Amino acid sequence: MPAAPPSSPDLASDPLRYDVVVIGSGPAAGMVVSGLKGSGKRVAAVDRRRFGGTCALRGCSPKKVLLNAAKAVDFARRADGVLVSGGARVGLDWPRLHAFQESFTEPVPPSRLEQFRDAGADCYAGAARFTGPDSLAVEGEQGNGAVTLRFDQVAIAVGSVPAPLDVPGEELLIHSDEFLAAADMPARVVIVGGGYIGLEFAHALLRADRQVTIVETGRHLLSPFDSHLADRLAERTRGLGARFECRAKLTGIERVADGSLAATAEREDGELLRFLCDAVLHAAGRVPAVKALDCDAAGIDWDEKGIAVTERLVSVSHPRAFAAGDCVGLGHPMLTPVAEAHGKAVLRTLLTGDPTAPDVSPLPSATFTEPEMAAVGLTVEQADEQGVAYRLIEADLGTKGTFRKLCEPCVGYRMLLEPKGGRLLGVHLLGPGMAELINLFAVALRHDLTLSDLAAIPLAFPTVAKEVVEDAAGKA
Structure with missing residues (x-):
């Protein structure tokens, strides 16, 4: 592949034309934008939500605060009468935990904006939508209108969103960001999905003495972890009071007369289940957040798996478009270290013009x-x-x-x-x-x-x- 083209001669006269436009502001985008500092390239960064990305604002980082609290409670309780006294009375203090959690999330957007601007990037807040092979509109950047950016190269790092479940009452689901921002923990929770996110939230809720039911379509929880160890952890979780319904699929949610929710599910054998609860938490997987980009307008191939790219993260249909992170259609795990590796690979391509594959193995x-x-x-x-x-x-x-x-x-x-x-x-x-x-x-x-x-x-x-x-x- 030839070296990346130099800055267009009309850049100085066109304030909305860029060498590189980066869509997203999470770990993959951060690697690209920061790495382009001092390259001489004119760079823009666009995000439809607050700058910082899912992991830092709505995912791993705030969730870890909650899980650390649950871990402390669990240790006090299981060590009660052996290492400590009074451990059985230890519990979560949600308001204080929530305030501590916000001490990590609230500084992220201004810090990320400062980081990007220090790297020389122009930052646009709004939803990106391609309008051609070398242009995109940023909706909402100027009041109710849009601003159009033109680019020589584009790096797509828009992350992922919860997978649609397509069931009646789906609008009553809550997602991890809503759960983490809630004023209090709901007393009875149905968790849809028995992967690592669902189990982590279950363990936090159980240590807060909440009622938890997990509905999982597969035979085992925690796929694709080792099934033998996953079964042991499932038994430990059941011992904390959780109820599991494996080989069952959510079929609907409705609000009942007392204001609570009723979630319905169907087992593989056809048996119908009904759970009264205060919240139904979506933990049933995520999908690349590419649909709203209108990639077809740019000639960028995509499907439900994400942006169609080569192993070197170059679009299969647009030689000046690249993708990184959760939105990549290669089937890589949606994990922060993977996004960072993708970002580094795309950065090298942008700097050298020589596409390189990301190094994501072995991946713990x-x-x-x-x-x-x-x-x-x-x-x-x-x-x-x-x-x-x-x-x-x-x-x-x-x-x-x-x-x-x-x-x-x-x-x-x-x-x-x-x-x-x-x-x-x-x-x-x-x-x-x-x-x-x-x-x-x-x-x-x-x-x-x-x-x-x-x-x-x-x-x-x-x-x-x-x-x-x-x-x-x-x-x-």
């Missing part, structure tokens, strides 16, 4: 329940499907001293090793501190290390890392 992931579950590499199911030979080692670590001191019996691991040589192929962890520990194993997979290699490192003692590594190395 975690669910911040209590206990935590984390994974990197292949699961047993994936290895079997792909015909990859492996040797499985696994253990229940609930009686080990490190975890007994944490009063947490729900602990274990499963690891896939090469039959010869012992190189790690997949690592799956359940227990306190596993979301941090998984990063060590991601490094091991990245550099083709074995458990013996890790065990040869004098790891700090007593720690979760040393307990897990030494136990697994002894079985390798």
Whole structure:
């Protein structure tokens, strides 16, 4: 591919023409805009919502505050009478938690705007809509009208939105941003979707002594995590008071006479279910937020999976259009580290004119329940499907001293090793501190290390890392 074209000679005379327009302001967009500082390119950034992106404003960051509070409550309660007294009376203080949460989210929009402007970008607040192969309108930027921007290249990093469920009463659903911004926690909640987001919210609600029902279409919760460990975590969650309805699909929501809600679902065998509740929380997946962009007007191919791009994130139909983050139609996980890797790859392309593929492997992931579950590499199911030979080692670590001191019996691991040589192929962890520990194993997979290699490192003692590594190395 030839080098990126230089700035057009009429840029100075046309204040609305740019070398690069970036649509979005989350982690992928941030990598691109900040990285273009000092490049000599004229850059614009557009976002229909407050600058900062989903993760920082409505997702991972504020949710982690809530989950940390739930973790503290859980530890106090399970350690009551062993390590502490009065732990059973510990509970969440939602107003104070909410105020603390806002101390992280409220500074984000002005900070991101300052970051972008410091990089030399012009920032536009409004909904972007393509009007041609090298132009887009920003609706709402000037009162009720629109301003049209022209570009030589465009980077699309618009993220994702909750997937439509297409059921009667769908407008009564609440989403994570509404839940996190609520004045109080609802007493009875039906969570639609049993993935990591649904389980995380369930654990927070349960530690706040709320009634939780999870409706999941699949056979197991927490797909695509290791199914064996996911089942153990599901049992731990059920022990906290949660109700699960797997192989069931939401069919509708309605408001009843007392002002509460009735959610209906149908099991795979046809049995109908009805739940009275105060809120129905959507945690049933997200889809790329590309429909409103009118990509067809620019000749940019897209579908329900996102922007159609090559493995180097270049549009398959528009050589000057690129995509990054959740809106990319390659099937990559919708995770912040992936968006950041995409942003770095698009930035390199814009600076050099030489498209490069993002580096997203191995990709660790975690669910911040209590206990935590984390994974990197292949699961047993994936290895079997792909015909990859492996040797499985696994253990229940609930009686080990490190975890007994944490009063947490729900602990274990499963690891896939090469039959010869012992190189790690997949690592799956359940227990306190596993979301941090998984990063060590991601490094091991990245550099083709074995458990013996890790065990040869004098790891700090007593720690979760040393307990897990030494136990697994002894079985390798």
